[in-house]
Amino acid sequence: MTPATPSDEIRHRFENGVSWITLNRPDAMNALTWDQRERIIALLADASADPATRAVVLTATGKGFCAGADLRSGGGAPATTDRVAGDVARMIRLGAQRLVTAVLDCEKPVIAAVNGTAAGIGAHLALACDLVIAAEPARFIEVFVRRGLVPDGAGAYLLPRLLGPQKAKELMFFGDAVPAAEAARLGLVNKVVPADELEAAAREWAERLAQGPTRALALTKQLVNASLDGDRATALAAEATAQELNMTTADANEGVASFVERRTPKYLGR
Structure with a gap:
């Protein structure tokens, strides 16, 4: 065998x-x-x-x-x-x-x-x-x-x-x-x-x-996993940085555009 x-x-x-x-x-x-x-x-x-x-x-x-x-x-x-x-x-x-x-x-x-x-x-x-x-x-x-x-x-x-x-x-x-x-x-x-x-x-x-906004999910996972290991100031600074990074993604732009246009978003994971 x-x-x-x-x-x-x-x-x-x-x-x-x-x-x-x-x-x-x-x-x-x-x-x-x-x-x-x-x-x-x-x-x-x-x-x-x-x-x-x-x-x-x-x-x-x-x-x-x-x-x-x-x-x-x-x-x-x-x-x-x-x-x-x-x-x-x-x-x-x-x-x-x-x-x-x-x-x-x-x-x-x-x-x-x-x-x-x-x-x-x-x-x-x-x-x-x-x-x-x-x-x-x-x-x-x-x-x-x-x-x-x-x-x-x-x-x-x-x-x-x-x-x-x-x-x-x-x-x-x-x-x-x-x-x-x-x-x-x-x-x-x-x-x-x-x-x-x-x-x-x-x-x-x-x-x-x-089917979700993959990069936003990745950043959310990082924020939650780190949340219990640092103080409030560190957590809020990380949150602001994550938002900054995420707003450069195509999916963030798609999410905002779909809301304005009253349609279902189509996320590509990018």
Whole structure:
């Protein structure tokens, strides 16, 4: 049997302005290897650079969205033997943190379509996305404490911003599974749908975003992501700069013209 390649294990297709990235190791609950992470990072960079790409959907096959790093294939921490100081920190920076940062910094809106269990870095991969749609069987698990580990992949950065520090600590201290409906109630998930409707729901939102003013969306994403990290003066200065930049785009001119002319705008993503 020919071994699976990263391209097989990370499927990619492009439809109607949307880049679909699909984790495809269902037998391993889509636990991520190093090569798979590099493939996802590259596809997100391509999405940012390609004017034809207007939105991204990140999803998976099988019963799991992503069970975390594949510790059996070198996707997690290095072996305990021959480890020197700095090895683990370097591995985290170059691996889990680069992956989550690639989602946060992608210049196109990214939707997570979570089909099943999202655990560890798999949960953080989903929660780093701009919008999260979960199938009813999905659940989110801060699994690190069960392994005696500290959360990585920006978990201690993301969760307090989504939940507040007290609830974030509860999830990280106990490692209990959070079902999709509870995740929606907490604000981790935008929408919960039946499993057989997940792809259609993600497509509806993604193609709607793909018809939007892409550069304005990119600038809005940057402003929101930075809003909790700075003071008011910094946020307002960034807002003014974003407005200045956006008003140079064709889509901004189209939006204003369509309003004046009382017609539906036709955005081109430029």
